[in-house]
Every structure is written in C-alpha cells, then in structure tokens.
Amino acid sequence: QVQLKETGPDLVQLTQTLSITCTVSGFSLTTYNVHWVRQPPGKGLEWMGAMWNGGGTDYNSAFKSRLSISRDTSKSQVFLKMNSLQTDDTAKYFCARSYYSSYIYDYWGQGVMVTVSS
Amino acid sequence: DTVLTQSPALAVSPGERVTISCRASESVSTGMHWYQQKPGQQPKLLIYGASNLESGVPARFSGSGSGTDFTLTIDPVEADDTATYFCQQSWNDPTFGAGTKLELK
Numbered sequence: 139q140v141q142l143k144e145t146g147p148d149l150v151q152l153t154q155t156l157s158i159t160c161t162v163s164g165f166s167l168t169t170y171n172v173h174w175v176r177q178p179p180g181k182g183l184e185w186m187g188a189m190w191n192g193g194g195t196d197y198n199s200a201f202k203s204r205l206s207i208s209r210d211t212s213k214s215q216v217f218l219k220m221n222s223l224q225t226d227d228t229a230k231y232f233c234a235r236s237y238y239s240s241y242i243y244d245y246w247g248q249g250v251m252v253t254v255s256s
Numbered sequence: 257d258t259v260l261t262q263s264p265a266l267a268v269s270p271g272e273r274v275t276i277s278c279r280a281s282e283s284v285s286t287g288m289h290w291y292q293q294k295p296g297q298q299p300k301l302l303i304y305g306a307s308n309l310e311s312g313v314p315a316r317f318s319g320s321g322s323g324t325d326f327t328l329t330i331d332p333v334e335a336d337d338t339a340t341y342f343c344q345q346s347w348n349d350p351t352f353g354a355g356t357k358l359e360l361k
Contacts, residue, residue: 183299183342183352198349232298241346242289244310246298 140164142233142247150223152256160216160233171236172216176229189216223254260343260353269361273331276356278343280324287347290328294339
C-alpha cells in the first residue's frame with residue numbers, strides 16, 4: 139500500500155541546516171509528485187515546495203532562498219534541506235503525495251516534529 | 257498569496273448537519289480541497305475540486321462552491337468527526353486555511 143515516512147532530527151540548533159528524508163513505498167517517484175508541508179505547533183499548514191515526477195522542483199517563494207528539494211529515485215527517497223533555521227521554523231514537517239501536476243495531497247506521511255533551539 | 261478564511265470553531269450535536277465555510281481572497285475557480293486532521297495525525301483528504309468525494313470517504317461528507325466561497329457539509333455528524341478541518345486552494349501557489357475545529361456537544 140501507499141506509504142510515506144519522514145525521518146529527521148528532533149532538534150536543530152539556531153542558524154543550522156535541517157535535513158529530512160521522505161521514504162516512499164507503494165508508488166514510484168517517476169509517476170507521482172512529493173510535496174513538503176509544515177505545521178507549527180497549534181497552527182495551520184504551510185506548503186513549502188514540490189518534487190515533480192519529472193524531476194523538476196517548485197518552491198514557495200517564502201522559502202526559496204534557503205530551501206532545496208531533491209530526490210533519489212533508486213531509493214524512493216525525497217530530501218528536504220533548509221538552511222539558516224530560526225525558532226519560527228519549529229514545526230512538524232510532512233511529506234505528501236500528489237498526482238498528475240496537481241497540488242492535491244491524497245497521501246501524507248505521519249510527519250516529523252522538529253524543534254529549533256537556541 | 258491567496259488567503260483562505262475559516263471560522264475558528266464550531267460545536268454541534270451528533271446527528272445534526274454542519275457546514276464549514278471557507279472564503280478565498282480571490283477567485284480559485286473550483287481549485288478548493290478539504291482535509292480532516294485529528295490531533296497528532298496527518299491530514300486526510302476528504303474533498304477535492306470543490307465537490308468531489310475522495311475514495312473511501314463516507315458520503316456524509318460533501319463539498320460545494322466555486323470562485324471565492326466554499327462549504328464542507330457533514331450530514332449527519334458522528335462522534336468520530338471531531339477534528340480540525342482545513343481548506344486548501346490550488347488555483348495559485350497552494351495555501352491553506354487556518355482550520356475550523358469541530359467539537360461535538
């Protein structure tokens with residue numbers, strides 16, 4: 139069945155770089171797209187960016203200067219890397235699947251909670 | 257960015273009908289989708305394209321609207337529907353509403 143699972147650190151120091159891996163199963167990264175969405179504690183959802191099935195990327199302009207999304211199709215993994223972390227980057231980070239060229243998320247990972255500490 | 261405005265909270269009794277609204281700051285055509293999120297869980301897609309029921313979602317859930325005004329209806333509400341409901345638009349760069357917390361009386 140379709141699964142997405144995020145792995146990454148619980149704690150990141152202020153100004154450091156966050157790296158999270160989304161490992162997928164039950165579908166191919168060359169057929170479906172994977173997006174990153176985050177949710178600060180007790181708050182709403184924020185789209186960060188996408189890895190399209192063709193290998194292209196798309197970013198929320200709010201993150202564009204410090205966010206990078208990449209993939210390894212042989213390992214069914216999508217990577218998020220974001221630098222210059224601040225305390226307001228504390229959030230649960232989700233990867234989610236979309237189909238065709240859409241921004242409709244039919245499957246989500248359980249998320250990884252990342253705290254930025256000073 | 258397209259801003260989506262939702263009422264913060266609603267309380268209804270089981271068996272009643274509830275409508276959750278979402279207003280967009282500009283037209284998003286029918287590019288509106290609804291998700292249910294229970295505490296500590298990931299969001300779950302309920303409705304896509306304003307009115308299309310996602311596979312496996314009970315027919316108690318329905319969506320309507322186009323342009324700037326959208327609604328998610330649950331009829332009848334069940335105890336398990338206690339959750340926060342988010343709208344999301346995909347007509348422009350995707351944005352989400354702040355969520356409507358549904359509580360049962």
